[in-house]
Amino acid sequence: MFRTVLGNGLRVLVLANPAVDIVSARFFIRSGSRHETQPGLVHLIASVLSKGTQRRDSMAIAHAVESLGAMLGADGSPDYFQLSIKSLGEDFPALLALAAELLNEATFPAEQIEIERKVTLQAIRSQQERPFTVAYNQFRRALYGEHPYAFAELGTEESVQAIERQQLLAFYRTHFRPDNAIFVCVGPVEPEAVVEQLEAVLAGWKAPAVPLPTPPASAVLIPAQQTVQTVQPTQQSMVLVGYPAVAVGEADFAALKLIGTYLGNGLSSRLFTELREKRGLAYEVSAFFPTRVDRSHFVTYIGTAPENTRTCEQSLRFEAKRLTQIDLSEEELQIAKNKFLGQYALGKQTNSQVSQLWGWYEAIGVGADFDRTYTEAIARLRPEDLRAAAERTFTEPLVSLVGPAEVPALI
Amino acid sequence: MIATPSTTVQNFAGTVRTLPNGLTLILRSIPTAAAVTCDLWVRTGARTEPEALAGVSHFLEHMIFKGTEKLGPGVFDSQIENRGGVTNAATSQDYTHYYITVANEHFEAALPYLVELVNRAAIPPDEYERERLVVLEEIRRSHDSPDRRAFEILARTMYPDHPYGRPVLGTAESLLAMSADQMRAYHRERYQPANTVAVIVGGVSEERMLAACEAEFADLAGQPIPASVEQPPALVPPGIHTHTLARLEQPRLLLAWQGAPIADIEEAIGLDVLATILAEGRTSRLVRSLREEKGWVRSIQAYFMPQKQPGLFVIAAQADHQRLEAVEAEVRGQLAQLIDEPVSDDELGRAVRILRNDFVFNTEAPAQLAGLYGYYSTVATLETALDYPAYLQKVRPTDLQRIARHYIDPQKAVVLRLLPESL
Numbered sequence: 001m002f003r004t005v006l007g008n009g010l011r012v013l014v015l016a017n018p019a020v021d022i023v024s025a026r027f028f029i030r031s032g033s034r035h036e037t038q039p040g041l042v043h044l045i046a047s048v049l050s051k052g053t054q055r056r057d058s059m060a061i062a063h064a065v066e067s068l069g070a071m072l073g074a075d076g077s078p079d080y081f082q083l084s085i086k087s088l089g090e091d092f093p094a095l096l097a098l099a100a101e102l103l104n105e106a107t108f109p110a111e112q113i114e115i116e117r118k119v120t121l122q123a124i125r126s127q128q129e130r131p132f133t134v135a136y137n138q139f140r141r142a143l144y145g146e147h148p149y150a151f152a153e154l155g156t157e158e159s160v161q162a163i164e165r166q167q168l169l170a171f172y173r174t175h176f177r178p179d180n181a182i183f184v185c186v187g188p189v190e191p192e193a194v195v196e197q198l199e200a201v202l203a204g205w206k207a208p209a210v211p212l213p214t215p216p217a218s219a220v221l222i223p224a225q226q227t228v229q230t231v232q233p234t235q236q237s238m239v240l241v242g243y244p245a246v247a248v249g250e251a252d253f254a255a256l257k258l259i260g261t262y263l264g265n266g267l268s269s270r271l272f273t274e275l276r277e278k279r280g281l282a283y284e285v286s287a288f289f290p291t292r293v294d295r296s297h298f299v300t301y302i303g304t305a306p307e308n309t310r311t312c313e314q315s316l317r318f319e320a321k322r323l324t325q326i327d328l329s330e331e332e333l334q335i336a337k338n339k340f341l342g343q344y345a346l347g348k349q350t351n352s353q354v355s356q357l358w359g360w361y362e363a364i365g366v367g368a369d370f371d372r373t374y375t376e377a378i379a380r381l382r383p384e385d386l387r388a389a390a391e392r393t394f395t396e397p398l399v400s401l402v403g404p405a406e407v408p409a410l411i
Numbered sequence: 412m413i414a415t416p417s418t419t420v421q422n423f424a425g426t427v428r429t430l431p432n433g434l435t436l437i438l439r440s441i442p443t444a445a446a447v448t449c450d451l452w453v454r455t456g457a458r459t460e461p462e463a464l465a466g467v468s469h470f471l472e473h474m475i476f477k478g479t480e481k482l483g484p485g486v487f488d489s490q491i492e493n494r495g496g497v498t499n500a501a502t503s504q505d506y507t508h509y510y511i512t513v514a515n516e517h518f519e520a521a522l523p524y525l526v527e528l529v530n531r532a533a534i535p536p537d538e539y540e541r542e543r544l545v546v547l548e549e550i551r552r553s554h555d556s557p558d559r560r561a562f563e564i565l566a567r568t569m570y571p572d573h574p575y576g577r578p579v580l581g582t583a584e585s586l587l588a589m590s591a592d593q594m595r596a597y598h599r600e601r602y603q604p605a606n607t608v609a610v611i612v613g614g615v616s617e618e619r620m621l622a623a624c625e626a627e628f629a630d631l632a633g634q635p636i637p638a639s640v641e642q643p644p645a646l647v648p649p650g651i652h653t654h655t656l657a658r659l660e661q662p663r664l665l666l667a668w669q670g671a672p673i674a675d676i677e678e679a680i681g682l683d684v685l686a687t688i689l690a691e692g693r694t695s696r697l698v699r700s701l702r703e704e705k706g707w708v709r710s711i712q713a714y715f716m717p718q719k720q721p722g723l724f725v726i727a728a729q730a731d732h733q734r735l736e737a738v739e740a741e742v743r744g745q746l747a748q749l750i751d752e753p754v755s756d757d758e759l760g761r762a763v764r765i766l767r768n769d770f771v772f773n774t775e776a777p778a779q780l781a782g783l784y785g786y787y788s789t790v791a792t793l794e795t796a797l798d799y800p801a802y803l804q805k806v807r808p809t810d811l812q813r814i815a816r817h818y819i820d821p822q823k824a825v826v827l828r829l830l831p832e833s834l
Binding site: 019020021022058059062063065066067068069070071086087088114115118119122123125126128129130131232233234235236265266267268273276277278279280281282283284303304305335338339340341342343345346349350351 | 443444445446476484485488489492493494495496497498499512513514541542543544545546547548549551552554555556557657658659660661691692693694695699702703706709710729731757760761764765766767768769771772775776777778
């Protein structure tokens with residue numbers, strides 16, 4: 001992998017892969033919805049970023065991308081923002097020039113903001129149609145309180161209504177600066193040529209003299225055990241049982257990721273075999289532990305018939321608690337590692353997957369080398385490491401329920 | 412060794428063979444790939460079910476994972492996943508397929524498990540009863556998704572007297588009525604070598620692929636496959652159907668037509684191009700007009716869903732209730748224009764380039780290629796998949812006018828309006 005830093009402070013990573021004629025490149029901005037003052041701000045920036053620059057209007061930008069049969073997308077996430085492009089090799093320089101223009105010269109036209117605001121409000125209402133999303137949103141609200149992680153990336157109806165154009169511009173000017181950005185490119189390219197192209201198209205992109213924005217305060221999580229519930233006339237109950245968990249790079253991070261694999265990944269995972277295969281309680285049952293710069297959360301969940309809600313909640317609690325009381329056997333541990341490491345490797349088959357992973361690691365502060373050190377850390381884990389991480393994490397759960405009214409309230 | 416001559420397939424950088432028992436092998440080595448995908452496609456799905464066994468193909472897919480006499484429940488999953496591999500399966504109207512992706516070095520160890528599992532399913536009675544609960548949960552879950560409900564209603568409306576109109580999952584009633592014996596008989600009947608395509612794509616040599624396949628597939632005994640429903644679906648008269656859906660927040664508008672069967676590949680590709688011109692990207696006709704300029708829809712999509720028998724061409728919008736009629740009128744107007752006036756070369760070029768590049772983007776990983784080869788070989792021919800880009804280049808504006816007039820005439824649209832219960 002080729003790595004350099006441009007004069008304007010932009011970090012650049014390039015991997016030449018001549019095997020396919022597909023170039024995947026991404027700009028990562030190291031600021032996401034965690035840095036926003038109003039929920040939904042970063043999502044709205046992502047929606048409007050490609051809808052006007054000093055040189056082109058929305059249709060001209062769309063035409064430039066679509067006439068190449070290429071892809072250009074902007075996305076806000078909790079910890080970062082990304083602008084991604086994908087094209088055949090020959091179209092890459094033109095697309096890169098366009099991406100640079102968006103980063104440096106976006107104008108956020110007022111009428112485009114209104115269209116995207118309206119669409120976002122509709123999308124927020126549509127979230128209510130998906131029981132898992134309702135349950136997860138309600139979980140985050142209860143866990144994170146005042147912290148921005150409390151909100152879905154779309155924001156809330158009230159917050160999105162209230163966003164002003166001036167706020168979009170202020171966030172864009174404050175955070176979209178080369179010394180707060182990373183560029184990653186994977187494909188049939190010459191690294192030196194990519195750097196030359198970048199320098200040419202980003203000549204006007206300079207870091208302002210003011211210091212980088214200060215990171216937001218760390219999350220204060222709501223520790224008390226509680227159950228939050230939304231009543232909806234669904235056929236299934238959605239049961240989430242979750243716990244506050246460590247940020248990326250903290251001591252228990254790798255152990256909790258491996259526990260996530262053991263409990264929730266694939267057809268041979270503990271939750272799948274115990275709750276679905278042996279007891280037929282669900283079609284979907286799983287666990288996840290998002291990678292976050294600030295304090296994260298570990299969630300187990302299941303969709304089940306309403307009369308099984310209580311049984312499933314107790315079983316999910318039991319499976320996490322169990323890991324605080326037993327050590328996995330060496331064989332179980334090895335199986336979990338094989339599964340984790342094998343599937344991690346399978347997650348790097350396309351140029352887009354590689355550019356996403358490395359850019360993301362750079363953006364969240366652990367560096368692209370985390371790709372190696374992380375997997376090494378997984379390979380080193382011992383049974384007692386998992387147990388210790390479980391003891392520190394699986395204390396009192398926060399339970400989030402969505403389902404019909406007749407489900408007995410659980411305390 | 413089994414001396415099956417390789418079938419010559421133009422433009423194919425791999426090997427196609429038919430074993431004496433009728434099983435088709437499609438092998439392609441990609442030396443730079445770190446992983447290999449084995450994908451078994453069986454020509455059986457909701458379309459090939461007797462009505463009394465509605466949902467049996469999908470339920471059988473679940474039961475296949477419950478093992479064989481040699482492999483207990485869960486052994487297959489753990490054997491693949493313990494090697495760092497992934498596995499899954501899917502059932503549709505026209506096919507059921509089972510796939511594993513593993514690192515190259517595990518290929519020879521993993522393949523026998525897949526072959527054993529798919530061909531020698533035991534369907535143990537106690538597991539059958541338990542897994543039925545899981546499928547019932549899957550049905551409940553699908554009922555909680557307005558988009559799945561919308562598609563179910565659409566299929567029922569578009570194919571009232573054809574298996575395509577039935578949900579692939581079946582119904583609670585049909586599942587409770589069927590027995591493990593009936594499922595075993597269905598499995599014996601349908602899971603025949605001559606009804607199966609095995610696709611292997613990835614970073615091992617063709618010699619290794621061929622050796623492993625001959626060892627695993629050659630001794631599968633074959634018997635004739637019973638004929639399945641080949642009666643094409645009847646056309647549905649145009650009209651407007653209104654339904655209410657519980658928990659719907661955003662009304663949906665769907666306009667649908669039966670399209671070409673996938674074997675009519677030039678027509679099918681024409682429909683793909685028309686869908687792209689209508690609704691792919693901000694400069695497409697409907698997105699530009701309805702989302703970007705008027706702001707009447709949250710989203711609008713057009714797609715052609717190919718099938719062995721006539722598939723569906725669908726235009727789907729999400730909009731506020733008071734806008735549905737105006738959106739529908741705009742869609743009808745745009746369709747009429749597509750029929751009346753040839754599209755410009757620029758617009759056609761844009762659509763062809765988008766579809767051609769999508770094709771390239773979707774063939775980067777072995778699993779994607781295996782899926783492409785398997786799908787087309789199952790519902791049409793491998794050549795259809797390989798020739799897709801060439802056919803795309805041949806599309807002319809006059810072809811599009813003719814195809815639009817034939818398949819997506821606005822006068823013949825079947826319209827579905829899905830509204831929240833509160834309206």
